[in-house]
Amino acid sequence: MFITRRSFFRYCTLSAAALGLGPTQLGLLREALANPAAPSVVWLIGSACTGCVGTCASFGGIPASGSNPSHCMGVQRFTGRSTINISGCPANPDWVVWAIVQLLTGTPVALDEDSRPSALYTTSHVGAPEEPFIHNKCGRNPGVTNLAPATSFGQNGLCLRDLGCRGPNTKSRCEASWNGIGGHLAGQPHPGHWCIGVNANCHGCVEKTFPGPESFFEYYNPNP
């Protein structure tokens, strides 16, 4: 797919809030894209750091699960190179664009313990501390609702932990993505279209433990 610099910049401008790009960074991006010496194609793998998109590239993901007869593994483990892991199954496209903008503007990217950008997974876009676990940002958290957990699917508003939800073990900012922006708080009329917002389980798709041998629909114990 061919994307012009103009189209890329227009997309970043229109989606600035979702991408976490402020006026300063948009200005830097405009300069970077206007530079005649700017690359027409961004080869992430040719950078000092390789960009991995998706949980398979980041950690092995589904191809590395089970008996893994083809010995699949993440790029970092296979190559021994530093990587920026944009994990997710699928990876959030806004996060991929965000990472490209950081590289184009020469902005350093702080990474978490799994080489994922902290700004996308464990802090706010501007690096402010934020509760990292999905569980603590979920409107169905029994600590907030004082309601007993769900015993079967379809019981609206009840916690799905006993039915396999991995929110307590998953660090991610999905509540600020997947059209969930601004609508993820308990009591708000529009819950957003992230997994929790549509009353589903979190499967922990951004984690290196995904998918693992455990059932998605039974209580999840990451250290059985």
Ligand code: SF4
């Ligand atoms: S549904 Fe999942 S994320 Fe929400 S409170 Fe229950 S275990 Fe936590």
Ligand code: SF4
């Ligand atoms: S809420 Fe969980 S399963 Fe859904 S996209 Fe985020 S990490 Fe993946």
